[in-house]
Amino acid sequence: MAAARKSPDAHGDIDVIIAGAGMAGATLALALKQGGLNPLLIDPLPFEARIAPEFDGRASAIAYSAFRQWRTLGVAAALEPVAQRIEQILVTDAASPGAATRAALGVFGGAFLRFEAAEIGDASGGEPLGYMIENRQTRAALAAAVTAAGIPVLAPARVASVAFEPGRATVTLEDGRTLSAPLVVGAEGRxxxxxxxxKIGELAWSYKQAGVVATVKLERPHQGVAHEYFLTSGPFAILPLTGNRASLVWTEKEATGAALKAAGEEMFHAHLARRFGEFLGRVERAGPTFVYPLSLSLAENMTAPRAALLGDAAHGIHPIAGQGLNLGLKGAAALAQVLVDASRLGEDIGSEAVLERYARWRRFDTVALAAATDLFTRLFANDDPLLRLARGAGMAVINRIGPARRFFMQEAGGATGDLPRLLRGEAL
Ligand SMILES: Cc1cc2nc3c(=O)[nH]c(=O)nc-3n(C[C@H](O)[C@H](O)[C@H](O)COP(=O)(O)OP(=O)(O)OC[C@H]3O[C@@H](n4cnc5c(N)ncnc54)[C@H](O)[C@@H]3O)c2cc1C
Structure with a gap:
């Protein structure tokens, strides 16, 4: 198949226009560039605005396979000093607040699961279960790598519309400028x-819940342990960060989320203490509180002629398992590999035949994870006593069976299935 016509413009010959320079879009751009293609990024916000602490207070649990991709793309050196290794994950199905204290003392108020990095050391090459990294640090490292690679970035600029013609996609920006390329990637989030x-449809619903995020400084060392408590009010996670800090992520009703965002120090601490307990000593808020509406959105297809969707643009899932960004990073590795391999064979990278390889590769994993997080969200947000009993029995069984525990750890590490080369730590 002949390669499609490219349009030389002020930015040279662009192969792929990427709408959205978020963490998924920027990772894809770096991977394409490493593979010899010319991507261009477009975003309404310049990088400087997106690395300010007030922009995004979240930290993400990054699967070790996704971190390997950043190593291969030259981003990890900047991240290693600020990446906290997760050595152990303790999941507790606790009926009441204060479970953190009881779990740490070994007095469990409910069923629990314990995952240890050392248990999968052979398969993971000594990697931890994952890395906790503040999003602003990741954005800064990606921005520096994109600049160093000489990838053109149009920002501030917003994609307003896209026209698809035979052989090319033409993007019109809000300010009227137009750009064309054989392929446009939508990585602009939900x-x-x-x-x-x-004209790709979408399945979407709101959980009518708020995800509350705050960073705290701890008095006692966290020792790289991540805790997840399934309290009656929803999941509550204590995720270790460098500098003996922790990122707290928990689910609340929308009205409680809004009240917490506006709350003064005293009210916030009273609320926190009821959930957190005292096992890590005194806890001090080390930044503003962020509140995110929680919803699910799943594109009906990941591609259309001359278009591919990536990251939250293709799949926005509940943060209960900390897998949303990881799914986007896995998608970036798969899409980059499909496009780079096709281009080396002289194929048209925007053709349906090429894009279908990406869709086929990622479809099952994406739908399965979206369905599983949706099920978990409903299962663990339900306080029905029978359901609690079944949940507890399920957790106890998994906790006792070594292979089952190892399967879950490797799944969470993103190291199962047909892995793209970048996720195996190999260059494109
Ligand atoms: C509370 C919470 C905790 C989470 N924790 C984790 C975790 O621990 N681990 C994990 O893997 N995931 C986690 N996630 C999910 C993760 O944050 C998202 O999946 C991830 O940020 C999506 O990245 P993205 O690059 O696809 O999209 P986004 O981050 O939404 O980036 C989209 C970019 O596109 C730009 N844009 C928007 N419109 C346009 C346009 N018209 N033209 C051009 N550009 C545009 C935006 O400015 C933005 O820069 C969490 C989510 C929440 C809410």
């Missing part, structure tokens, strides 16, 4: 303009 322009 409400993707590329998805709408490509």
């Amino acid at each position: 409400n993707s303009v590329v998805r709408t322009a490509a």
Whole structure:
């Protein structure tokens, strides 16, 4: 198949226009560039605005396979000093607040699961269960790598519409400028303009819950342990960060989330103490509180002629398992490999035949994870006593069976299935 026509413009010959320079879009751009293609990024926000602490207070649990991709792309050296290794994950199905204290003392108020990095050391090459990294640090490292690689970035600029013609996609920006390339990738998060322009439908619903995020400084060492408590009010996670800090992520009703965001120090601490307990000593808030609406959105297709969707533009899931960004990073590795391999064979990278390889590769994993997180969210947000009993029995069984525990750890590490080369730590 002949390669499609490219349009030389002020930015040279662009192979792939990427709408959205978020963590998924920027990772894809770096991977394409490493593979010899010319990507261009577009974002309404310049990088400087997105690395400010007030922009995004979240930290993400990054699977070790996704971190390997950043190593291969030259981003990890900047991240290693700020990446906290997760050595152990303790999941507790606790009926009441204060479970953190009881679990740490070995007095469990409910069923529990314990995952240890050392248990999968042979398969993971000594990697931890994952790395906790503040999003602003990741964004800064990606921005520096994108700049160093000489990838053109149009920011501030917003994709307003996309027209698909035989052989090319033409993007019109809000300020009227137009750009063309054989392929446009929608990596602009939920409400993707590329998805709408490509007439790809979407399955979406709100959980009518708020995800509350705050960073705290701890008095006692966290020792790289991540805790997840399934309290009656929803999941509550204590995720270790460098500098003996922790990122707290928990689910609340929308009204409680709004009240917490506006709360003064005293009210916030009273609320926190009821859930957190005292096992890590005194806890001090080390930044603003962020509140995110929680919803699920799943594009009906990941591709259309001359268009591909990536990251939250393709799949926005509940943060209960900390897998949303990991799914996007896995998608970036798969899409980059498909496009780079196709281009080396002289194929048209925007053709349906090429894009279908990406869709086929990622479809099952994406739908399965979205369905599993949706099920978990409903299962663990339910306080029905029978359901609690079944949940507890399930956790106890998994906790006792070594292979089952190892399977879950490798799944969470993103190291199962047909892995793209970048996730195996190999260059494209
Ligand atoms: C509370 C919470 C905790 C989470 N924790 C984890 C975790 O521990 N681990 C994990 O893997 N995931 C986690 N996630 C999910 C993760 O944050 C998202 O999946 C991830 O940020 C999505 O990245 P993205 O690059 O696809 O999209 P985004 O981060 O939404 O980036 C989209 C980019 O596109 C730009 N844009 C928007 N519109 C346009 C346009 N018209 N034209 C051009 N550009 C545009 C935006 O400015 C933005 O820069 C969490 C989510 C929440 C809510």
